Each structure stands twice: as C-alpha cells, then as structure tokens.
Amino acid sequence: MKKSPSNSSQDVEVRKGPWTMEEDLILINYISNHGEGVWNTLARSAGLKRTGKSCRLRWLNYLRPDVRRGNITPEEQLLIMELHAKWGNRWSKIAKHLPGRTDNEIKNYWRTRIQKHIKQAGSFSSQKSSEHTDQATTSTTQTFNAINPMQTYSPPYDNVQNFSGPFPTETNENMWSMEDLWSMQLLNSD
DNA sequence: AACCATTGCAACCGCAACAAC
DNA sequence: TGTTGTTGCGGTTGCAATGGT
Numbered sequence: 001m002k003k004s005p006s007n008s009s010q011d012v013e014v015r016k017g018p019w020t021m022e023e024d025l026i027l028i029n030y031i032s033n034h035g036e037g038v039w040n041t042l043a044r045s046a047g048l049k050r051t052g053k054s055c056r057l058r059w060l061n062y063l064r065p066d067v068r069r070g071n072i073t074p075e076e077q078l079l080i081m082e083l084h085a086k087w088g089n090r091w092s093k094i095a096k097h098l099p100g101r102t103d104n105e106i107k108n109y110w111r112t113r114i115q116k117h118i119k120q121a122g123s124f125s126s127q128k129s130s131e132h133t134d135q136a137t138t139s140t141t142q143t144f145n146a147i148n149p150m151q152t153y154s155p156p157y158d159n160v161q162n163f164s165g166p167f168p169t170e171t172n173e174n175m176w177s178m179e180d181l182w183s184m185q186l187l188n189s190d
Numbered sequence: 191a192a193c194c195a196t197t198g199c200a201a202c203c204g205c206a207a208c209a210a211c
Numbered sequence: 212t213g214t215t216g217t218t219g220c221g222g223t224t225g226c227a228a229t230g231g232t
Contacts, residue, residue, distance in 0.1 A: 017225090018200070038217070056218075057201065092220060103220075104200080112198055197229075208218080 015049040019058055023048060027055060028063055061102045068100030072109055080106060081114065 015023075030046035036059070039052030048055060061067070072080075076098055083094040091103035091110075098106065 016202075040217070051202095052217075053203095053219095054201075060219095061200075089221065107221075108199055193232085195229100195231075197227105199227095200225090202224075203222085204220105205222105206218105206220085208216105210216085211214085 013049060014051055016054075019062075023050070024058070024063060027059060031059065031063075057104075061104045066100055067102060069105065072101075076101070077109075077114070080110065084110065084114075 026046050026048055030042065034042070034045075036042070039056045041052070043050050043052045043055045046055075050058075062069075079098060080094060083097060087093055089107075091107045095101050095103040095106050
C-alpha cells in the first residue's frame with residue numbers, strides 16, 4: 001500500500017479505495033458534531049485512516065446532506081450543455097449553477113452521456129462537413145446545434161437512487177442510501 | 191451458463207492557487 | 212520573501228454492474 005507523502009512524521013498507513021459504511025458514518029458523525037474544518041486535521045481527529053483530501057471529496061460528492069444524485073433532468077442537461085458551451089470544462093463553475101450537483105457528477109455525466117452523443121453526432125455529421133476538430137467549446141457548440149437534447153434525450157436512468165434494498169447484502173455491503181446513513185447518524189448522536 | 195465488452199461512477203492523482211508563518 | 216500546508220480543480224483510472232453474444 002502506498003503512503004501519502006504528507007504523513008511522514010507519523011507514518012500512519014493510509015486507506016485508499018471505496019469507502020465503507022463505517023467510515024461514512026464516522027465522517028458524517030464527526031462533521032455534524034464539529035463542522036467542516038481543516039480536512040487533514042479532521043481526518044486525524046475523526047480517527048479515519050484517510051487523507052484529508054479523500055475525506056473532503058467523499059463529503060462533498062456523496063455524504064453532504066444537500067447533495068442530489070442521479071436523475072439529471074432534461075432541463076439540467078440543457079443547462080449543462082449551455083454552460084459547457086460557454087465555459088468549457090469548468091466543472092466546478094458549471095456545478096455552481098446546478099444546486100445540489102457536484103462538479104464530479106457533472107463531469108462524469110458529460111463524459112459518459114453527452115460526449116457519447118457528441119461522438120455519435122460528430123461521426124454522423126462529419127460525413128457532411130469535415131471541419132472543426134477543435135476541443136470542448138467549439139465542438140460543443142457545434143454539437144449543441146447538431147443534437148437537440150429535448151428531441152434526442154431519453155431519461156438515461158429512471159431510478160438511479162436504486163439502492164439494492166434497505167439492507168446491505170453480502171456482495172454490496174456499501175449500498176446504503178443517504179437516508180439510511182443520516183438516520184443512523186441521528187440515532188448515534190445524542 | 192459462461193464469457194467478453196461496454197458503461198457508469200467513485201475515487202485517486204497531479205497541479206496550481208492561496209494562506210499562514 | 213521564501214517555505215510549507217491546505218484547498219480546489221480537472222483529468223484519469225479502477226472496478227462493479229450491466230448488456231450482448
């Protein structure tokens with residue numbers, strides 16, 4: 001296992017990879033009691049063998065109570081495309097205009113859904129015109145015209161909040177809904 | 191049923207900007 | 212003013228889930 005360069009003094013092992021439910025609970029619990037702070041300190045104080053960076057990412061992208069996940073609406077998709085045409089890959093900037101959405105989610109969404117459409121539409125339209133091999137902004141504008149999201153859009157997935165049930169199973173023990181985690185947190189904290 | 195390919199997403203990495211000392 | 216630590220961002224990767232043959 002690799003070690004973070006920043007923990008040379010203590011030489012504490014650093015966990016990587018998927019977060020467990022236990023770690024999530026620790027983080028939620030700690031932040032609801034102490035608030036967000038300096039992430040490295042927070043990670044240490046909470047007893048998490050994670051880097052501050054990892055804690056921050058986990059909190060911002062997943063655990064935060066106001067984070068919305070899945071079910072990107074056609075309106076949101078349209079907005080993402082508009083803003084991306086305007087700003088390019090400024091995901092955090094774009095995310096600020098979509099309440100509850102994270103830059104990571106938007107970035108993933110763009111890469112997995114929209115960029116796929118762009119490629120398809122691009123290879124389609126390239127038969128007609130061979131211009132523009134430019135990056136994000138220009139090609140996006142082009143695509144924005146090429147595919148009308150309201151026409152071609154079909155909901156990518158109806159139930160992304162499709163947690164595999166109220167209880168974790170053997171194979172997916174991390175699959176807890178945020179409601180579950182937060183209610184557990186509320187039970188834990190007095 | 192078994193295998194392989196593709197997809198979607200969580201998490202990591204590297205870098206730059208900023209703040210504190 | 213230089214150094215060090217922290218934060219935020221964008222790019223990339225790893226892997227589980229899903230689909231296709």
